[in-house]
Amino acid sequence: MIADPVVKRDDGESPAVARRRLRLALRRLRESLGLTQADVSGHLRWSLSKVNRMETGEVTISAGDLEAILAFFGISDGKKAAQLAQHCRLARRRGWWDRSEIRPHLTPALTNLLQFESDAAHIMAFGPSILPGIIQTHAMAAVILADYADVLTEEQRAARFTLRMRLREQAIGRESGTTCTVVLDESVVLREFGGLRLLASQLEDMLEAVDDQRLDVRILPFTAPTLFGLENPFMLVELDDGDTVLYREGITDEFFDDGAMVDRYRRIFERQLEGALSPAASVRLVKARLAAIESALDRL
Structure with a gap:
């Protein structure tokens, strides 16, 4: 458990x-x-x-x-x-991620992401098919990780859950001090991963973070043209001195701090923002989806 x-x-x-x-x-x-x-x-x-x-x-x-x-x-x-x-x-300081029950289950890229995100001034993330880990609720993260029971041990899943919640707290926690902009493909709020009740709870939590100005959510609608870089989730972490690093997910995760790759993905993110709905329109879309879910649950 x-x-x-x-x-x-x-x-x-x-x-x-x-x-x-x-x-x-x-x-x-x-x-x-x-x-x-x-x-x-x-x-x-x-x-x-x-x-x-x-x-x-x-x-x-x-x-x-x-x-x-x-x-x-x-x-x-x-x-x-x-x-x-x-x-x-x-x-040379050691952190909580060096604990024996955590460190063996983290990739080098995740370890770097965790540390850089703890000093982030601004985080920019893109979710093409599922909510980024930094905004997943406890319940959603647990269900998603449980889906990997055939490839990850219970200890590995527990370590990754701890990491995911840590990243969430650093990104959108009430005391984080970090601004966070997330672009979601419209399919993300339609996909019923974990069932309607879980999705409704997740959307409510996301809207609460937006209302508290801890999170800026932008929806990339189906009507937007296909944009380069749409296929893989990624995250840009900008420090208070302007330096930015990139975390890219895939079959294997990757971490970059070289200017060329980071600049390339910053341009991709800017293009995604251009194609996304406005903040107000994005919130209206999420609220409409939540209302439809609640209506469906009323009929159960």
């Missing part, structure tokens, strides 16, 4: 975000000084691959290595050095 997780928003920068900010800051510092990775590796007597892996995020930068790099760069600004040292400390 899947139990409701205890969820709350983390305090401070997540390890993944801290690691990314540190490596990007060091790369920008190196480039501003006109230095190459070979210059750094030669001066510090490190292998070139070590420097490259630091800047790409393949390895976590230690406090000692950070001190050596800053000394070589001639960083004497105490405030700047302290900020980078703080990133370095947080990058």
Whole structure:
């Protein structure tokens, strides 16, 4: 049986975000000084691959290595050095996702998504056939995950349920501080996954989040032309400094933080928004669907 997780928003920068900010800051510092990775590796007597892996995020930068790099760069600004040292400390912090009952059941992409979403300023998600996990109710998430009983163990499903509820709390929880825009294909609110009562409860919860201004839902109607990227769900997570990452679902999930792929999916999302109904029209459509469900339930 899947139990409701205890969820709350983390305090401070997540390890993944801290690691990314540190490596990007060091790369920008190196480039501003006109230095190459070979210059750094030669001066510090490190292998070139070590420097490259630091800047790409393949390895976590230690406090000692950070001190050596800053000394070589001639960083004497105490405030700047302290900020980078703080990133370095947080990058090595362990979180609740490292617990033995959770970590083995998470993909690297999901682990990154969880951490980046905890620091999100704005989330943009697209659901082509089913509601994105970040807005699924406890009951809907449990039913959807139960459908994977033939491929996921009970422990795996329990871990993913905990993750899904955590992501929901970070995205649209009352204390999240994150804005969330979701584009749904019209078929999503018509599909009776889990039965009419469950769907009605899910739509009521979604409308409540919209009414509380915790969520902006936009419906992509059947009349809209087919848009590129319609076939797979994805999520863009924008941080408060403007940096954005991409989580893409499929047979295997993927996480991207490179500019080209992120920019490509941002353009796709913008095109989907252009084809979607207005916020008011989207709410009217969902309310009409909910009214039809309630009418059908009255006749049962």
